[in-house]
Amino acid sequence: MSSMSSYSSSSSLLLFTTTTLLALLLCSQLQLSIAKEQYLEFVVIDAISPIITHHSNKQLTPSMQIKEASVTRLCRRHSIMTVNGQFPGPAVEVSEGDSLMVRVTNRGGYNVTVHWHGVRQMRTGWSDGPEFVTQCPIRPGGSYTYRFTVAGQEGTLWWHAHSSWLRATVHGALLIRPRAGVSAYPFNDAAGKPPAREIPILLGEWWDMNPIDVVRTATRTGAAPNISDALTVNGQPGDLYKCSSNGTTTFPVKSGETNLLRFINAALNTELFVSLAGHTMTVVGADASYTKPYATSVLMIAPGQTTDVLVTFDQPPGRYYLAARAYASAQGVPFDNTTTTAIFDYGGGGSSSTSPAMPTLPAYNDTPTATSFTTSLRGLRKAELPSRVDESLFFTVGVGLFNCSGGQSCGGPNNTRFAASINNVSFVLPSTTSILQAHYGGGGSPASTGSVFTADFPANPPVAFDYTAQNVSRALWQPVPGTKVYRLKYGAAVQVVLQGTNIFAAENHPIHLHGYDFYILAEGFGNFDAATDTAKFNLDDPPMRNTVAVPVNGWAVIRFVADNPGVWLMHCHLDVHITWGLAMAFLVDDGVGELQSLEAPPADLPIC
Numbered sequence: 001m002s003s004m005s006s007y008s009s010s011s012s013l014l015l016f017t018t019t020t021l022l023a024l025l026l027c028s029q030l031q032l033s034i035a036k037e038q039y040l041e042f043v044v045i046d047a048i049s050p051i052i053t054h055h056s057n058k059q060l061t062p063s064m065q066i067k068e069a070s071v072t073r074l075c076r077r078h079s080i081m082t083v084n085g086q087f088p089g090p091a092v093e094v095s096e097g098d099s100l101m102v103r104v105t106n107r108g109g110y111n112v113t114v115h116w117h118g119v120r121q122m123r124t125g126w127s128d129g130p131e132f133v134t135q136c137p138i139r140p141g142g143s144y145t146y147r148f149t150v151a152g153q154e155g156t157l158w159w160h161a162h163s164s165w166l167r168a169t170v171h172g173a174l175l176i177r178p179r180a181g182v183s184a185y186p187f188n189d190a191a192g193k194p195p196a197r198e199i200p201i202l203l204g205e206w207w208d209m210n211p212i213d214v215v216r217t218a219t220r221t222g223a224a225p226n227i228s229d230a231l232t233v234n235g236q237p238g239d240l241y242k243c244s245s246n247g248t249t250t251f252p253v254k255s256g257e258t259n260l261l262r263f264i265n266a267a268l269n270t271e272l273f274v275s276l277a278g279h280t281m282t283v284v285g286a287d288a289s290y291t292k293p294y295a296t297s298v299l300m301i302a303p304g305q306t307t308d309v310l311v312t313f314d315q316p317p318g319r320y321y322l323a324a325r326a327y328a329s330a331q332g333v334p335f336d337n338t339t340t341t342a343i344f345d346y347g348g349g350g351s352s353s354t355s356p357a358m359p360t361l362p363a364y365n366d367t368p369t370a371t372s373f374t375t376s377l378r379g380l381r382k383a384e385l386p387s388r389v390d391e392s393l394f395f396t397v398g399v400g401l402f403n404c405s406g407g408q409s410c411g412g413p414n415n416t417r418f419a420a421s422i423n424n425v426s427f428v429l430p431s432t433t434s435i436l437q438a439h440y441g442g443g444g445s446p447a448s449t450g451s452v453f454t455a456d457f458p459a460n461p462p463v464a465f466d467y468t469a470q471n472v473s474r475a476l477w478q479p480v481p482g483t484k485v486y487r488l489k490y491g492a493a494v495q496v497v498l499q500g501t502n503i504f505a506a507e508n509h510p511i512h513l514h515g516y517d518f519y520i521l522a523e524g525f526g527n528f529d530a531a532t533d534t535a536k537f538n539l540d541d542p543p544m545r546n547t548v549a550v551p552v553n554g555w556a557v558i559r560f561v562a563d564n565p566g567v568w569l570m571h572c573h574l575d576v577h578i579t580w581g582l583a584m585a586f587l588v589d590d591g592v593g594e595l596q597s598l599e600a601p602p603a604d605l606p607i608c
């Protein structure tokens with residue numbers, strides 16, 4: 001079914017998958033079906049400390065190959081943090097309804113956590129993963145087992161480290177098929193059959209140095225971190241970079257077949273345009289929600305987002321480049337302007353002397369193309385939207401600057417340090433425990449949680465101003481650091497206007513919400529105006545996603561029902577911006593019903 005051979009990883013393979021069939025606990029509308037429980041073992045390693053021991057589970061085949069996670073890219077050898085020695089990491093394949101137990105053992109030299117990006121984690125916030133939000137990090141030598149069920153979501157999600165910038169190399173696909181099998185996909189090829197094969201395509205970003213050193217240097221100096229040196233497809237930069245052609249990712253495909261390409265933007269800081277020479281792509285899903293089919297020659301995928309597309313290989317047999325490069329929406333901000341390529345090959349094993357056909361990509365600053373793509377996506381089915389809104393929130397999102405103070409290093413523009421914020425609060429992670437642990441242990445009482453966080457995140461910007469003006473006053477540029485959450489009652493219908501600002505530089509921000517999928521009702525440029533823009537809401541078939549690319553110097557409106565108790569981070573998925581504080585968290589109270597409260601913390605939850 002799926003073609004894992006498409007991964008061009010340099011080393012492998014400590015992934016163990018046992019499938020224990022469990023009794024039928026879950027039933028779908030029409031039939032009882034079998035939900036599986038999978039046990040996976042993730043060992044996070046770096047090449048400096050090779051794995052020596054392994055916590056073997058009797059159910060598993062204890063055969064195991066240990067390889068150094070040392071890779072060569074752009075002519076240089078690097079030690080990188082990986083899961084099980086693989087880069088990108090192993091794909092986790094499940095059926096909707098499956099339960100997963102993933103034991104993560106940290107054999108590397110850094111604190112680490114793993115986030116299951118887009119998984120709703122109903123009542124299992126302890127397994128969500130963001131460091132100091134839902135758990136303390138897994139320290140070197142430690143381990144933690146993530147336990148959760150993937151329910152009500154089908155398509156492509158992914159997993160990645162949620163600690164510093166480790167996700168640059170610690171990431172992989174999470175593929176969710178319908179529990180009744182691929183014949184239950186709501187799409188088919190021309191012959192009415194499911195796609196002949198499925199190809200996960202992880203787009204990434206590579207630094208010619210240790211990405212942890214890059215972010216540590218930036219945090220020390222206050223300057224912007226260095227931009228990356230390459231973009232990658234399944235870990236490989238491709239033919240347009242030095243010393244890289246011999247590793248270029250190649251996808252062997254068959255003439256006439258229709259395949260499902262599962263794109264994941266795992267890059268740290270770069271939104272991407274993606275094109276495949278000579279072929280139309282038909283989008284059928286995004287962020288593990290199905291969409292109405294949308295045919296296009298170019299995709300725009302922001303970090304954190306996934307896009308499922310069907311491609312029929314109906315062109316003359318040959319080799320065709322898939323290419324991706326930046327959509328860089330901010331003016332005057334440096335970005336990685338290189339182009340990564342992979343090859344789709346249905347040349348019948350013929351000569352590779354002629355170079356593959358190259359697609360045309362939009363200009364880096366082609367905002368109309370990015371907008372046209374994102375606004376063309378529609379939910380497959382009619383949305384189940386609550387008719388009321390209980391919480392109407394307005395959040396400004398953007399970058400800013402801290403004025404220099406008290407002996408800090410101020411490498412930002414004009415003796416400043418870079419900052420970013422939501423509603424003028426620049427998010428600071430706790431360091432002594434996680435917000436979820438403080439909340440649970442403190443029983444929700446402000447007196448006991450106040451030293452870790454406060455529940456006074458503002459529902460509206462503290463100062464109303466012309467958010468998208470060319471000349472926002474310098475007096476408004478400096479946010480206030482804080483660890484604040486916005487508290488929601490169980491079941492509240494929540495609407496958030498995400499309003500970009502033009503402080504320092506306006507930019508398209510991919511805003512990701514943990515623990516929820518939301519509907520994107522509308523988006524636009526300039527300042528959101530409730531009087532005129534509410535009429536533009538699509539209440540019929542809006543797309544459902546977990547990450548919305550808020551237009552540069554514009555806004556987007558999202559809506560969700562707070563039916564998952566816990567602490568849920570919302571943040572920009574450009575790691576450079578989350579590093580500067582572009583984040584906040586929702587604290588969703590328990591409900592009164594039997595299945596409406598957060599589960600008790602697992603016994604092996606790491607402590608700080």
Ligand SMILES: *[C@@H]1O[C@H](CO)[C@@H](O)[C@H](O)[C@H]1NC(C)=O
Pocket residue numbers: 213214217225226
């Ligand atoms: C950043 O890039 C410059 C060259 O452009 C290089 O000299 C420096 O070592 C890099 N450092 C870090 C930590 O990002």
Ligand SMILES: *[C@@H]1O[C@H](CO)[C@@H](O)[C@H](O)[C@H]1NC(C)=O
Pocket residue numbers: 072075243244246247
């Ligand atoms: C590709 O060639 C470079 C030298 O140009 C070498 O360092 C690297 O190991 C080769 N990679 C593969 C996958 O063969």
Ligand SMILES: *[C@@H]1O[C@H](CO)[C@@H](O)[C@H](O)[C@H]1NC(C)=O
Pocket residue numbers: 337
């Ligand atoms: C990419 O950026 C570099 C450095 O700013 C510049 O010299 C080069 O011309 C740019 N390349 C392209 C293709 O835009």
Ligand SMILES: *[C@@H]1O[C@H](CO)[C@@H](O)[C@H](O)[C@H]1NC(C)=O
Pocket residue numbers: 413414
């Ligand atoms: C830095 O200062 C110069 C000179 O006053 C000014 O032109 C420029 O806009 C300032 N840059 C920022 C980001 O404040």
Ligand SMILES: *[C@@H]1O[C@H](CO)[C@@H](O)[C@H](O)[C@H]1NC(C)=O
Pocket residue numbers: 469471472473
């Ligand atoms: C920004 O420019 C506009 C138009 O020139 C002007 O009306 C407004 O007062 C300016 N605002 C600030 C904060 O300087």
Ligand SMILES: *[C@@H]1O[C@H](CO)[C@@H](O)[C@H](O)[C@H]1NC(C)=O
Pocket residue numbers: 403474475478
């Ligand atoms: C920060 O510095 C700028 C430029 O020196 C000044 O205009 C601004 O008012 C200062 N902001 C605060 C909050 O002190």
Ligand SMILES: *[C@@H]1O[C@H](CO)[C@@H](O)[C@H](O)[C@H]1NC(C)=O
Pocket residue numbers: 423424461462463475476477478479480
């Ligand atoms: C953020 O708060 C600081 C401190 O109160 C203030 O100086 C600044 O103007 C505020 N900025 C905005 C955009 O609200």
Ligand SMILES: *[C@@H]1O[C@H](CO)[C@@H](O)[C@H](O)[C@H]1NC(C)=O
Pocket residue numbers: 110111136137139431607608
């Ligand atoms: C790792 O996490 C612990 C808290 O669990 C913290 O005390 C320590 O400073 C962290 N180490 C690093 C290198 O960040």
Ligand SMILES: [Cu+2]
Pocket residue numbers: 508509510572573574577582
């Ligand atoms: Cu951002």
